[in-house]
Amino acid sequence: xxxxxxxxxxxxxxxxxxxxxxxxxxxxxxxxxxxxxxxxxxxxxxxxxxxxxxxxxxxxxxxxxxxxxxxxxxxxxxxxxxxxxxxxxxxxxxxxxxxxxxxxxxxxxxxxxxxxxxxxxxxxxxxxxxxxxxxxxxxxxxxxxxxxxxxxxxxxxxxxxxxxxxxxxxxxxxxxxxxxxxxxxxxxxxxxxxxxxxxxxxxxxxxxxxxxxxxxxxxxxxxxxxxxxxxxxxxxxxxxxxxxxxxxxxxxxxxxxxxxxxxxxxxxxxxxxxxxxxxxxxxxxxxxxxxxxxxxxxxxxxxxxxxxxxxxxxxxxxxxxxxxxxxxxxxxxxxxxxxxxxxxxxxxxxxxxxxxxxxxxxxxxxxxxxxxxxxxxxxxxxxxxxxxxxxxxxxxxxxxxxxxxxxxxxxxxxxxxxxxxxxxxxxxxxxxxxxxxxxxxxxx
Numbered sequence: 001x002x003x004x005x006x007x008x009x010x011x012x013x014x015x016x017x018x019x020x021x022x023x024x025x026x027x028x029x030x031x032x033x034x035x036x037x038x039x040x041x042x043x044x045x046x047x048x049x050x051x052x053x054x055x056x057x058x059x060x061x062x063x064x065x066x067x068x069x070x071x072x073x074x075x076x077x078x079x080x081x082x083x084x085x086x087x088x089x090x091x092x093x094x095x096x097x098x099x100x101x102x103x104x105x106x107x108x109x110x111x112x113x114x115x116x117x118x119x120x121x122x123x124x125x126x127x128x129x130x131x132x133x134x135x136x137x138x139x140x141x142x143x144x145x146x147x148x149x150x151x152x153x154x155x156x157x158x159x160x161x162x163x164x165x166x167x168x169x170x171x172x173x174x175x176x177x178x179x180x181x182x183x184x185x186x187x188x189x190x191x192x193x194x195x196x197x198x199x200x201x202x203x204x205x206x207x208x209x210x211x212x213x214x215x216x217x218x219x220x221x222x223x224x225x226x227x228x229x230x231x232x233x234x235x236x237x238x239x240x241x242x243x244x245x246x247x248x249x250x251x252x253x254x255x256x257x258x259x260x261x262x263x264x265x266x267x268x269x270x271x272x273x274x275x276x277x278x279x280x281x282x283x284x285x286x287x288x289x290x291x292x293x294x295x296x297x298x299x300x301x302x303x304x305x306x307x308x309x310x311x312x313x314x315x316x317x318x319x320x321x322x323x324x325x326x327x328x329x330x331x332x333x334x335x336x337x338x339x340x341x342x343x344x345x346x347x348x349x350x351x352x353x354x355x356x357x358x359x360x361x362x363x364x365x366x367x368x369x370x371x372x373x374x375x376x377x378x379x380x381x382x383x384x385x386x387x388x389x390x391x392x393x394x395x396x397x398x399x400x401x402x403x404x405x406x407x408x409x410x411x412x413x414x415x416x417x418x419x420x421x422x423x424x425x426x427x428x429x430x431x432x433x434x435x436x437x438x439x440x441x442x443x444x
Contacts, residue, residue: 054108054419054420054421054422055097055417055418055419056097056098056104056108056417056418057095057096057097057114057415057416057417057418058081058082058094058095058096058097058098058101058102058415058416059094059095059096059116059413059414059415060081060088060091060093060094060413060414060415061091061092061093061094061095061411061412061413062090062091062092062336062411062412062413062414063092063239063409063410063411064178064179064182064335064336064408064409064410064411064412065178065239065240065243065336065337065338065408065409066089066090066243066336066337066338067090067243067244067337067338067339068337068338068339068341069089070089070090071090071333071336071337071341072333073089073090074088074089074090074091075186075329075332075333075336076323077322077323078320078321078322078323079190079320079321080319080320080321081319081320081321081414081415081416082101082102082316082317082319082320082416083101083102084100084101084102084103084316085101086101102316102317103313103314103315103316103317104311104312104313104314104315104317105313106313106422106423106424107310107311107312107313107422107423107424108310108311108313108418108420108421108422108423109308109309109310109311109420109421109423109431110305110308110309110310110311110418110419110420111304111305111308111419111420111421112302112303112304112305112418112419112420113194113203113210113302113303113305113319113416113417113418113419114212114297114301114302114303114415114416114417114418114419115187115192115207115210115211115212115303115415115416116211116212116213116214116301116413116414116415116416116417117183117186117187117211117212117213117214117412117413117414117415118213118214118412118413118415119176119179119180119182119183119213119214119289119290119410119411119412119413120175120176120179120180120289120410120411121176121214121287121288121289122175122176122227122285122286122287123174123175123176123177123180123285123286123288123289124174124175124176124227124229124283124284124285124286125172125173125174125175125177125283126172126173126229126251126252126280126283127145127170127171127172127173127252127280128143128171128172128173128233128249128250128251128252128280129143129144129168129169129170129171129249129250129252130168130169130170130171130247130248130249130250130405130407131143131160131161131167131168131247131248131250132167132168132246132247133237133240133241133245133246133247133248138160139160140160140250141157141158141160141161141168141250142157142158142253142254142274143250143251143252143253143254144157144252144253144254144255144256144272144274145252145254145255145256145277145280146170146256146400147170147256147272147400148259148272148398148399148400149165149356149398149399149400149401150259150270150271150272150396150398150399151259151271151272152164152165152168154269154270154271155271156271156272156274165401167247169247169346169401169403169404169405170401170403170404170405171247171249171250171404171405171406171407172404172405172406172407173229173233173236173249173251173407173408173409174406174407174408174409175229175232175236175408175409175410176289176409176410177408177410178335178336178408178410179335179408179410179411179412180289180290181331181332181335182332182335182336182412183213183290183412183414184290185328185329185331185332185335186207186328186332186414187206187207187208187211188206188207188208188325188328189207189323189324189325189326189327189328189329189331189332190206190207190321190322190323190324190325190329191204191205191206191207191321191322191323191324192204192205192206192207192210192211192319192320192321193318193319193320193321193322194318194319195318195319196309196311196318202305202309203303203305206324207321210297210303211297212297212300212301212302213289213290214289224284224285224286224287225284225285225287226282226283226284226285227282227283227285228281228282229251229280229281229282229283230251230281232409233249233251235409236249236407236408236409237249239409240338240407243338245338247405249407251280251281252277252279252280253276253277253278253280254274254275254276254277255274255275255277255279256272256273256274257273257274257275257389258272258273258386258387258388258389259271259272259273259386259388259389259396259398260273260388260389260390261388261390261394261396270388270396273389302417302419308420309420310423311418311420317418319416335408336412340406345405345406346403346404346405347403347404347405347406348402348403349402353402354402355401355402355403356399356400356401356402357383357384357399357400357402358383358384358399359383359399382397383397384397384398384399385397385398386398
């Protein structure tokens with residue numbers, strides 16, 4: 001029966017009540033023994049791949065960087081996202097649809113699997129300096145875009161910076177780029193294996209062939225802009241402190257324009273001349289990154305299984321990554337570790353280079369502007385001469401650091417997803433009776 005009422009906007013509306021004695025069918029809407037039941041069930045199992053409704057998943061959220069111990073423990077020769085552990089070294093969050101990670105609560109007829117890799121949708125980098133992390137609130141030292149050994153020796157950066165540079169060095173800050181490097185090298189380093197029963201190998205394929213990347217590089221999603229770096233630097237410094245890092249990143253706050261010299265003072269007092277700047281507050285950022293890569297997925301988010309695979313509840317699901325390319329594994333570990341292993345925290349262009357450029361006699365020599373420079377009689381004294389800003393210009397040989405401390409930030413997400421039909425007791429018994437080939441992993 002129906003009754004009428006008036007809504008708040010004055011329009012009539014009708015409400016309907018079901019006959020209390022009427023029985024509502026559910027499920028397939030038919031008697032399981034009816035003539036159309038078998039066809040309806042078969043149609044349900046053979047529905048288009050995109051309409052399979054149930055997804056079981058485990059997703060790791062991994063803030064970059066990791067310590068060397070975390071990286072080697074979690075990303076060793078075997079990586080198992082479906083392990084029963086609720087705490088994995090270096091993994092900040094484990095999102096799972098399982099009550100117990102990797103163990104189903106109900107039987108599932110799996111029709112596809114997804115190996116998903118999601119990274120930061122943005123990438124930017126900037127220059128700065130690394131400074132020993134203070135243990136209390138102090139005034140930070142100036143952070144120039146470039147400084148020389150003379151600036152260090154003659155305390156151009158203030159009393160909080162050691163004159164030998166032991167607590168201060170040039171640095172690069174990269175957000176997002178190492179995350180993409182880690183993701184790409186991960187899928188090329190590992191073989192994805194799926195075993196059922198005791199030894200039945202369902203899939204054994206390169207992870208790159210079955211993986212799916214978030215399509216941040218689509219034409220509609222990619223682009224460039226600028227972002228204020230300070231919020232990303234603050235978050236990254238906090239993460240570095242939590243990982244026991246001895247240094248933090250300082251964005252550039254001064255630009256170097258030259259130096260002044262006072263020949264005749266002990267140690268040849270030559271210091272840089274700087275001016276304050278906010279030119280590095282913003283960094284150009286690229287929105288985008290890698291697209292889906294797994295050709296076995298045919299451009300979809302899931303790798304279809306040609307013959308549906310029946311997974312029983314209560315039995316651990318045997319999906320894991322097995323390393324098969326040590327080169328890509330090493331590149332992945334370098335990208336995700338705080339120490340940038342195997343290159344080390346301070347990266348040099350070559351293993352046999354020192355941390356500063358060629359040394360020379362840097363004693364200031366007065367010159368007349370425009371007069372050709374002559375040899376001073378000391379080997380190396382002409383190395384990288386800089387004309388000072390003094391009233392009477394002086395040529396000074398300068399040295400700069402060649403190493404860079406690398407700071408990296410961003411989030412890497414790895415996921416394994418199983419797509420299929422849940423099969424509670426009655427439905428499982430019905431399918432076992434009417435679809436034995438499907439239940440035994442054969443082609444129906």
